[in-house]
Amino acid sequence: MNYEKIKKDLVSEIKLSENQARVFLLVVMKGKMSVSRIAKLSDMTVDEAKETSQKLVELGGFIDMPQTEYEAMHPRFTAVNMYRRMCERENIDFKKFSC
Numbered sequence: 001m002n003y004e005k006i007k008k009d010l011v012s013e014i015k016l017s018e019n020q021a022r023v024f025l026l027v028v029m030k031g032k033m034s035v036s037r038i039a040k041l042s043d044m045t046v047d048e049a050k051e052t053s054q055k056l057v058e059l060g061g062f063i064d065m066p067q068t069e070y071e072a073m074h075p076r077f078t079a080v081n082m083y084r085r086m087c088e089r090e091n092i093d094f095k096k097f098s099c
Contacts, residue, residue, distance in 0.1 A: 014082050015090065019044065023052045024061050024072065032071035060085045
């Protein structure tokens with residue numbers, strides 16, 4: 001799939017910010033990393049990267065880990081988890097995906 005399309009979908013469908021979508025995809029593609037590496041690879045300050053990553057933990061995109069390391073959950077689980085939490089934030093009835 002196209003990176004820009006996925007990022008756009010995360011922003012429009014899951015209501016992530018541009019920075020949150022970019023950081024989420026970075027960690028999904030590169031794996032677990034420190035906040036300083038996230039900052040360097042995403043052209044953010046360490047404080048911005050930490051705040052963005054911590055928000056992704058709250059939104060269900062990252063696993064809550066000790067210190068300043070972050071890791072994404074499995075993409076399928078994350079999609080449902082972040083969608084559920086977005087529904088809660090937006091006060092929308094959560095409906096499971098059906099195939």
